[in-house]
Amino acid sequence: MKGSKVKIAGKELISYTDCSYLGLNDHPKIKEAMISALNKYGTNNSSSRLLGGTTELHSELERRLARFTGNQASIVYSLGYMANLGCISALVHPEEFILLDMKSHASLVDASMLSHGKIIPFRHNRLDALEKTLERVKGKALIVTEGVFSMEGNIPPLDELYELANKYEAGLMVDDAHGLFIIGENGRGTAELFNLEGKIDISMGTLSKTIPLIGGFIAGNETIIKHLIASSRTFIFTLALPPHIVAGAMAALDVIEEKPELRTELFKRVDYVSGKLQSLGFKKHNSVSPIIPVDIGNEEHAYKIMKILEKRGIFVDVAVYPAGKIDKAILRFIITLKHSYEELDYTITELGKACKQFGII
Ligand SMILES: Cc1ncc(COP(=O)(O)O)c(C=O)c1O
Numbered sequence: 001m002k003g004s005k006v007k008i009a010g011k012e013l014i015s016y017t018d019c020s021y022l023g024l025n026d027h028p029k030i031k032e033a034m035i036s037a038l039n040k041y042g043t044n045n046s047s048s049r050l051l052g053g054t055t056e057l058h059s060e061l062e063r064r065l066a067r068f069t070g071n072q073a074s075i076v077y078s079l080g081y082m083a084n085l086g087c088i089s090a091l092v093h094p095e096e097f098i099l100l101d102m103k104s105h106a107s108l109v110d111a112s113m114l115s116h117g118k119i120i121p122f123r124h125n126r127l128d129a130l131e132k133t134l135e136r137v138k139g140k141a142l143i144v145t146e147g148v149f150s151m152e153g154n155i156p157p158l159d160e161l162y163e164l165a166n167k168y169e170a171g172l173m174v175d176d177a178h179g180l181f182i183i184g185e186n187g188r189g190t191a192e193l194f195n196l197e198g199k200i201d202i203s204m205g206t207l208s209k210t211i212p213l214i215g216g217f218i219a220g221n222e223t224i225i226k227h228l229i230a231s232s233r234t235f236i237f238t239l240a241l242p243p244h245i246v247a248g249a250m251a252a253l254d255v256i257e258e259k260p261e262l263r264t265e266l267f268k269r270v271d272y273v274s275g276k277l278q279s280l281g282f283k284k285h286n287s288v289s290p291i292i293p294v295d296i297g298n299e300e301h302a303y304k305i306m307k308i309l310e311k312r313g314i315f316v317d318v319a320v321y322p323a324g325k326i327d328k329a330i331l332r333f334i335i336t337l338k339h340s341y342e343e344l345d346y347t348i349t350e351l352g353k354a355c356k357q358f359g360i361i
Helices: 028-041 049-053 056-069 080-091 106-115 127-136 158-167 222-231 243-258 260-280 299-311 341-357
Strands: 005-008 011-015 073-077 097-101 118-122 141-146 171-175 202-208 212-220 291-297 317-319 329-334
Touching: 011 341, 028 243, 056 073, 056 202, 056 212, 056 243, 073 080, 073 222, 080 106, 080 141, 080 171, 080 202, 080 212, 080 222, 097 106, 097 127, 106 141, 118 127, 127 141, 127 158, 141 158, 158 171, 202 243, 212 222, 212 243, 260 291, 260 341, 291 299, 291 341, 299 317, 299 329, 299 341
Parallel strands: 097 118, 097 141, 141 171, 171 202
Antiparallel strands: 005 011, 073 212, 202 212, 291 329, 317 329
8 A cells, every 4th residue: 555545456446444644654764764674684583572582673662662651661562462462461360350441442352351350341431330340349450441442533531540540449551552653742642631641550552553564562660561571471472573663663753753743734634524524414423533433323334335435436444243333333434644635525525425325414
């Protein structure tokens, strides 16, 4: 993929499925850093991080991610999925409880199952329900949620979650895969938005979205990170990230830190799309991020609209059960800096026409 387009069966479509929000996946600085590291280190060193896999680049990236998120330390895994799996399974014991927001990403669900802790899901962002459970499991729970929910782009009341965690002596883990690097004045994630930088026990991020590579990380205090290094199975028993990926991630971090105007431009586009959709008669959504959900409801209609859009040169995801509730299908548009205003205008017009056919607006 280059620019905003994907080629499917020989036809170019404007794609709304790519989470590299700042459009960095063709950035010359990142590619140069990767090529230079490839030349220096080769393709990989075929070794786990605890054996020969750690280079000075890995350690530097971990220091930088810790500093960026306002934490003492961080640990980089080969995937965001692995970060969640390795972290929760290493921290939660079978006699402990994981209080999991019901709309949490599958990797958090899988991680919780792997831990053998007792999982108690709570209704999406319903802190009253969460508090009732916390009363029962005081001192023995980890609350797990997302910073920006990946399907609908909304955020949880992190300040209230933080207070509840303190009140009931629970840990708090926030998967900020979609928030880190774009949300908050300095892109330091949902924690920054709530003035909680460095206060969340466990912050998770990926290197596969705004940082457009592959990998994931956990940031927290030194004790937690040391424990993860020593006991996290998805860190120990797999290959280290290749050094050129690590070099690329640091170059992406440079761009993110040096160019705050990219975030401003991104959110201008997000506000533009949201405003236009509302003026066409679409329901107001709760997203505060570049993930724009368009409610369709009926799953068959959602697929039909997706196909109509595809014919008109627009590629978008449909999220249906089990990603959401039955018959609450949404079209999930992901806005990035790669989309021009002309492309956005064209998409909104075509979406409006297609949705009118099904009585959605
Ligand atoms: C909320 C959330 N957490 C974790 C992940 C997994 O991250 P990765 O793709 O880096 O493995 C994703 C990816 O889709 C995600 O959306």
